[in-house]
Amino acid sequence: EWEQSWTKSATAEAEFVASISCSGHGRAFLDGSIVDGKPVCECNACYGGSHCSVFLPECIADADSGDPMFLEPFWLKHAASSTIVVPGWHRMSYEFNDDSLISKELDAQIRKLHAVIGNAVTDGRFIIFGVGATQLLHAAVQALSTTNHPSSPSRVVASTPYYPIYKEQTEFFNSEDYKFEGDTSLCNNNNGCKGNFIELVTSPNNPDGQLKKAVLQGPSAKTIHDFAYYWPHYTPIPALADENLMIFTLSKLTGHGEADLDEAVHQRMLTYMNLSTYGVARETQLRVLKLLKVAVENEGKEMFNFGYQTMRNRWRKLSKTMSLSKWFSIQELETQFCSFSERVRGATPAYAWLKCEREEDKDCNAVLHSVNITGRHGSLFGAESRFVRLSLVKSDDDFDLLLKRMGTLVSQENNNDGINKIMTHTNEFIGTDKCTG
Ligand SMILES: Cc1ncc(COP(=O)(O)O)c(C=O)c1O
Known part of the structure; x- marks a missing residue:
């Protein structure tokens, strides 16, 4: 027998913050700045004032980043089913009981999500859970690259237009084992470029949304399929993806990623994860597990x-x-x-x-x-x-x-066009006038 006791103050605190009104143009957070003993509103871009009710007309419409805030209203509506409480002693150990870095329940839930959506085969596959696709992309490039051949590093390529991080990340880590070579068509074995290739295939593609297939084939080509957007929000799902190395991310929902792959590459990627972060924070895993349960509710x-x-x-x-x-x-x-x-x-x-x-x-x-x-x-x-x-x-x-x-x-263009049309018409008229005159 038990009675709710120690979660009461935590839940009251969470609900109090959620109740602070920010006029629908912002939100107060538990870890936001405190003024006069209360968390303050953090306003959406182009809104200001203590309750975010003031529109700032001169403000820039910033369409740069792919920050997936469009799903926030869904999570607000599903507050009751998606909220977790994390006690101070939640999974303090570095490892789970079976020495893995991901909970069995979360692994199973990820497989269930793919089965419900029908976007990837997971049977007989390993799953590595990363901090996000960004981390997994680098782990994958590193795991697939040719090691101990500084004179012939693996050539990392992607079809133009490609997601800029592929280039930035590869160049930033500046490894002897792999180099970014740009567009797939500029360097491949068919046009005289020799060596081992790692092709990044993004489907649907960022930036243009096209469903893409690998261009390079054969024993010297390895492929990383980046399926960050292969979810029904963004694209029809024509078929189950069944590639060797697939990277998915829940960042468009929650900020977390996952990947499915084969044994040898799996080991090399695990080494990368162990040496870079030693697994994803346990409270993050708990939160993702809860969010995925909501995501698959009612067959997704x-x-x-x-x-x-x-x-x-x-x-x-x-x-x-x-x-x-x-x-x-x-x-x-x-x-x-x-x-x-x-x-x-x-x-x-x-x-x-x-x-x-x-x-x-x-x-x-x-x-x-x-x-x-x-x-x-x-x-x-x-x-x-x-x-x-x-x-x-x-x-x-x-x-x-x-x-x-x-x-x-667009209306400036049409007004200009309107003015241009009148001008052309007037010129024609003047021209005719001159001729007849
Ligand atoms: C094609 C592609 N891959 C990977 C990522 C990174 O995902 P994450 O936020 O999980 O690191 C993004 C993010 O915008 C992306 O567009």
Whole structure:
């Protein structure tokens, strides 16, 4: 027999903070700054004041980062089922009882999630749980690279446009075992580049949302499949992924990642994890376990439907605005059969890959700055500067402001176009007049 006692003050504290009103444009947190004995509101971008009720009109619409805040309303709605309490003595040991770095329950829950969504085969696979895909990507490149051959490091490649971290990370760690070589087509065994290749395949791709396949084949090519966005929020799921090394991340939900792979690579990646972080914090694992239980509730329908509907509405609104423009375009994505939703559906990408079509608009981000928008420069993805990536996964406030400012840009174009048309018409008229005169 027991009576609730020591969790009472913790739960009261959590609920008190959650009850602080920030006008729907911010949030107070348990570990936020305290003023007059109370945690203060942390406002969304472009909102200020003690309760975040003041809109800051001059503020920049920041569509740069892929911060997946669009799911926050889902977790607020599911507060009761997703909350955990972490006592001070929760798993103080470095290891679990079986010496592993991940709890058996969490391992099983990850497999269940993939089975429910139908996006990856996990039977007979190892799972490594990392702090995020960023850490696992480096662990994977390191594990697949040729060691002890400083004169012939593995060549790390990705198809343009590619996720900038691949280049930045490989160059930052500056290893003798692997080097970033850029676009897959610039260096491969078919065009005279000899050596061992590690190809990073991102599907759906960041930045353009296309479902991609590996380009390089054969014994000297190893592949890392980055499936960070292979979830129904962002793409139809045409088939179960069954690749050798697959990286998934829950960062678009919770900030955590996982990977499935074969024995030898598994051992090398485990060594990397042991030497870099000695596993993921136990309270994080507990939290992820709870969040995944909510994610698979009702066969995943609630969370993934929420994610899909939100992203679909955003993509539709942006596409409608962009359809009125000739100076700017966004990528086209195919509709496909989605095994998760059991129907043909369109893509609902995490990012818009915006192109400035006019010859003179060579730096597209600079053009966007004229209406107070900033995105991520195309050159970072190995592409031309006339491309910009716009993030569609941030909060509603962020998206609404982005859409409004894109609307301004397009209406400026149409007004200009209107003026141009009148001018052309007038010139024609004057011309005719002259001729007849
Ligand atoms: C393609 C791709 N891979 C990996 C990551 C990193 O994921 P994580 O946040 O889990 O480190 C991102 C994040 O934006 C991404 O876009």
